[in-house]
Amino acid sequence: MSLLDRARAGDRRAVSRLLTLLDAAGPGGHPAVAEALRRRDRALVVGLTGPPGVGKSTLTSALIAEFRRRDRRVAVLCVDPSSPLTGGALLGDRIRMQRHVGDGGVFVRSMASRGHLGGLSAGTPAAVRVMEAAGFDVVLVETVGVGQSEVEIAALADTTAVVLAPGTGDAVQIAKAGVLEIGDVYVVNKADRPGAARIVRDLNAMTALNTASARPPVITTVATEDEGTAALVDELVARGIRRDGPTAVADVEYVEDEAALLALYGDAAAPAAHNGHSGLDARARDWLAAAALCLLATADAAGRCAVSPRGAARVLDDRTLVLPDGPGGRLDAHRDVLANPRVGLLFLVPGRRDALRVGGRARIVARAPYLAGLGADGEPAPSAIQVAVDEVVLYERWLPDAF
Amino acid sequence: MRRVRVVIAKPGLDGHDRGAKVVARALRDAGLEVIYTGLHQTPEQIVETAIQEGADAIGLSLLSGAHMTLVPRVLDLLAAADAADVAVFCGGIIPPDDIDALTGLGIVRIFTPSSSVEEIIAWARAELRPLEVAE
Numbered sequence: 359m360s361l362l363d364r365a366r367a368g369d370r371r372a373v374s375r376l377l378t379l380l381d382a383a384g385p386g387g388h389p390a391v392a393e394a395l396r397r398r399d400r401a402l403v404v405g406l407t408g409p410p411g412v413g414k415s416t417l418t419s420a421l422i423a424e425f426r427r428r429d430r431r432v433a434v435l436c437v438d439p440s441s442p443l444t445g446g447a448l449l450g451d452r453i454r455m456q457r458h459v460g461d462g463g464v465f466v467r468s469m470a471s472r473g474h475l476g477g478l479s480a481g482t483p484a485a486v487r488v489m490e491a492a493g494f495d496v497v498l499v500e501t502v503g504v505g506q507s508e509v510e511i512a513a514l515a516d517t518t519a520v521v522l523a524p525g526t527g528d529a530v531q532i533a534k535a536g537v538l539e540i541g542d543v544y545v546v547n548k549a550d551r552p553g554a555a556r557i558v559r560d561l562n563a564m565t566a567l568n569t570a571s572a573r574p575p576v577i578t579t580v581a582t583e584d585e586g587t588a589a590l591v592d593e594l595v596a597r598g599i600r601r602d603g604p605t606a607v608a609d610v611e612y613v614e615d616e617a618a619l620l621a622l623y624g625d626a627a628a629p630a631a632h633n634g635h636s637g638l639d640a641r642a643r644d645w646l647a648a649a650a651l652c653l654l655a656t657a658d659a660a661g662r663c664a665v666s667p668r669g670a671a672r673v674l675d676d677r678t679l680v681l682p683d684g685p686g687g688r689l690d691a692h693r694d695v696l697a698n699p700r701v702g703l704l705f706l707v708p709g710r711r712d713a714l715r716v717g718g719r720a721r722i723v724a725r726a727p728y729l730a731g732l733g734a735d736g737e738p739a740p741s742a743i744q745v746a747v748d749e750v751v752l753y754e755r756w757l758p759d760a761f
Numbered sequence: 762m763r764r765v766r767v768v769i770a771k772p773g774l775d776g777h778d779r780g781a782k783v784v785a786r787a788l789r790d791a792g793l794e795v796i797y798t799g800l801h802q803t804p805e806q807i808v809e810t811a812i813q814e815g816a817d818a819i820g821l822s823l824l825s826g827a828h829m830t831l832v833p834r835v836l837d838l839l840a841a842a843d844a845a846d847v848a849v850f851c852g853g854i855i856p857p858d859d860i861d862a863l864t865g866l867g868i869v870r871i872f873t874p875s876s877s878v879e880e881i882i883a884w885a886r887a888e889l890r891p892l893e894v895a896e
């Protein structure tokens with residue numbers, strides 16, 4: 359019997375070995391793991407996230423008990439941060455779950471985040487897939503969540519439960535940290551403690567503002583007493599398995615550095631970035647004279663990018679060009695340029711398969727002789743974006759024929 | 762290479778896990794991934810935990826005086842689970858005669874209350890390695 363067959367038959371050592379092989383060699387590193395990841399089994403995947411100490415692990419244990427009452431096989435992945443100094447980790451979530459350790463229908467695995475941003479560890483999505491392939495009906499994923507970084511759990515889980523409790527920061531503070539944006543369900547745990555009712559009230563007030571999507575329910579629990587957990591499980595089951603395919607993000611392996619990138623493409627592809635000509639030579643100027651469309655890429659101070667369409671550029675000299683305003687009248691690009699002068703431009707000519715890329719630094723010009731003829735219908739323009747050119751790159755035969 | 766994973770467990774009935782927590786933190790500082798299981802663990806729970814967690818080593822904190830029954834039981838259960846390659850080390854108040862007996866059974870290292878945290882870290886760094894994963 360293969361390792362995966364044994365795992366599917368309920369051999370917990372086989373499940374554990376699949377997870378360890380995944381850890382040691384990555385998603386594609388071992389045939390048994392690759393086989394598991396190719397399967398299309400689906401489990402109900404539930405993310406539990408929230409600040410430290412609210413009772414996520416205790417609640418996870420109570421949920422295990424409730425799902426077991428309903429005869430479901432339950433896998434749990436508990437993700438805790440690694441120490442940034444030593445890379446070691448102290449994983450203590452399962453202390454709260456040890457009552458289930460002799461139950462053959464329960465499997466708990468602790469994972470260290472290994473410095474991976476986003477609340478999960480890089481291996482968590484694939485570990486969820488392994489658990490699904492091993493035949494578990496439910497996969498619970500516990501992660502510490504105190505900020506916006508927890509969107510990854512929302513992408514992985516069918517339902518993400520944000521867990522709060524009295525005494526760990528009020529709901530308004532937590533809303534500011536962004537955790538509230540990812541919750542499909544809110545759990546107010548430690549409902550036996552004073553302050554729980556206030557959190558429920560605050561949460562209801564906040565979710566009432568949420569007009570874009572269905573209002574997330576707020577469920578109160580006392581995890582230490584198994585109170586409210588049946589109602590929570592009812593809600594999770596009713597919401598069901600929502601993802602179209604088996605945990606789509608699980609099959610993904612990311613490139614994290616340039617060495618990994620070159621391993622995929624080879625050195626030949628390497629020198630493309632930021633090494634073009636540094637000025638507008640005759641060829642580039644001819645090209646720009648023909649270009650009718652320019653796409654202007656800008657970024658704000660935080661690095662959030664946007665692209666906006668412009669018309670033809672005017673070349674001032676071999677290091678400077680000017681972009682007139684478009685007819686749209688939006689000032690997004692202008693605002694970005696004020697915060698961050700770096701811009702990228704892509705010039706296109708309909709019917710031609712090449713494209714010209716220009717990188718540089720932009721300023722907004724309020725008064726200059728050339729503004730006189732730049733406005734609509736030959737009127738003077740209120741301003742223009744002037745670009746000091748740092749690099750010029752021609753992409754030859756790059757666009758599809760039909761363009 | 763993946764990181765060493767170690768389960769720290771506190772078998773027996775006494776309610777002191779201060780020492781176990783100190784060791785758990787020391788091993789984390791040595792760069793290991795430490796799974797801490799809390800108080801009052803039975804040998805069955807400890808071995809099952811080590812299997813689920815894919816542990817390369819188990820550290821047992823023993824203060825109750827029951828080490829001569831608990832430790833052999835853990836080793837037997839590991840062998841029965843086809844996991845005899847998991848390194849088992851102990852810490853606690855263990856008389857010299859028992860240290861010899863436990864070493865004879867296959868315990869890889871025994872720390873006493875006089876062992877320093879630095880000593881434990883140095884040992885873990887030098888001696889503990891990720892196990893080969895059997896098919």
Ligand SMILES: Nc1nc2c(ncn2[C@@H]2O[C@H](COP(=O)(O)OP(=O)(O)O)[C@@H](O)[C@H]2O)c(=O)[nH]1
Nearest residue numbers: 410411412413414415416547548579580581582
């Ligand atoms: N009073 C009360 N304490 C709870 C409840 N749930 C958990 N706790 C306690 O809160 C502490 C932290 O729980 P834990 O599950 O480890 O929290 P986590 O850090 O969010 O995983 C523990 O001491 C639990 O016993 C509850 O519903 N009521």
Ligand SMILES: [Mg+2]
Nearest residue numbers: 414415451500
């Ligand atoms: Mg926890």
